[in-house]
Amino acid sequence: MKNKVKFLFKSIFLFLLATTLPRFADAQESTIKILPQPGYYNMQIGDLPLVVLSDGTNPLAFDKLLLNAQPGELKSLFEQNFLSTSVEGSDNAYLIRTDGKLVLIDAGSGDLLGPTFGQLTKSIINAGFKPEQIDAVLITHLHPDHVGGLMRNGQMVFPNATVYIAKAESDFWLSEENLKNAPVGSKPFFEYAQNSALPYLKAGKVKTFNSGDKLFSGITALGSAGHTAGHTSYIIESNGQKLVILGDLIHAAAAQFTDPGIAIAFDSDPNAAIKTRRRVFDDAVKGKYLVAGSHLSFPGVGHIRANGKGYLWVPANYSTIVSK
Ligand SMILES: [Zn+2]
Known part of the structure; x- marks a missing residue:
């Protein structure tokens, strides 16, 4: 626990360094160069309509964040992908209609991580839905870029939704004792998690679950700690088709597919994160089903192939455009 908390402190420092500083430095330039995108992407998994939603993007300085890389490896991997090591990172969420219910997976950053994130509500509305129509929000994990958007000014952003959190995740982040024992520098992560969940907890609208639980028709929790x-991925299955929503099993596509042994400073337990990545990716290679990543370039849906000691990312081709 002590090590974990120490690690968190380092993570927060690196997170602020890597996200906040470049954002302000680049803000003027990027608003001139980059035009806004619509922020939603329609798909279908079997009989289930699914919309990938964007919470926005934010620059990430991967040279400062990624761990275990050999000298020169990152520069080379990013160059092969025509990128510098500072990448505009996506934050994706998902909306699925099943059994007449609207189920959101993850809630974006809300007001917690600056103005280029926090776009999820806008994306939901642009996709033709309203936050009050959402019946359930399934959380991959309680980091601020996944739960900050649950709450605004102390109020529920999704007033008619029940929030589902893996028991192990809830036990760690929503514990008063863990918050109390955390060093000053890591308290904000616990506070973000607890404040985001608070209005739902007060209303008795938080449910916990375990890996393997079937939460809705076609949606099963897959523990990926x-x-x-208590990090959780979600298996979406319908009529012979399958998509696994990975959550944060990968952050830097350009580096971590080729070298899955590279971890990121946000991992609470980098070794366990690497093992889990390999386990889930190996199954996706074998099963040839679709996967989706929270921080893969929007919409971040595709297949994984084996490639030497690592993997190859093959983005899906869902290019049908229907004009209104
Ligand atoms: Zn994340």
Whole structure:
């Protein structure tokens, strides 16, 4: 626990260094160069309509964040992908209609991580839905870029939704004792998690679950701990088609597919995160089903192939455009 908390402190420092500083430095330039995107992407998994939603993007300085790389490896991997090591990172969420219910997976950053994130509500509305229509929010993990958007000014952003959190994740982040024992520098991560969940907890609208639980028709929880204590991926299955929503099993596509032994400073337990990544990716290679990553370039849906000691990312081709 002590080590975990120490690690968190380092993570927060690196997170602020890597996200906040470049954002302000680049803000003027990027608003001129980059035009806004619509922020939603329609798909279908079997009989289930699914919309990938964007919470926005934010620059990430991967040269400061990634761990275990050999000297020169990162520069070379990013160059092969025509990128510098500072990448505009996506934050994706998902909306699925099943059994007449609207189920959101992850809630974006809300007001917690600056103005280029926090776009999820806008994306939901642009996709033709309203936050009050959402019946359930399933959380991959309680980091601020996944739960900050649950709450605004102390109020529920999704007033008619029940929030589902893995028991191991809830036990770690929502514990008063863990918050109390955390060093000053790591308290904000616990506070973000607890404040985001608070209005739902007060209303008795938080449910916990375990890996393997079937939460809705076609949606099953898949425990994938490592990035956090109770990190959860979700299996979406319908009519012979399958998509696994990975959550944060990967952050830097350009580096971590080729070298899955590279971890990120946000991982609570980098070794466990690496093992879990390999386990889930190996199954996706074998099963040839679709996967989706929270921080893969929006919409971040595709297949994984084996490639030497690592993997190859093959983005899906869902290019049908229907004009209104
Ligand atoms: Zn994340």
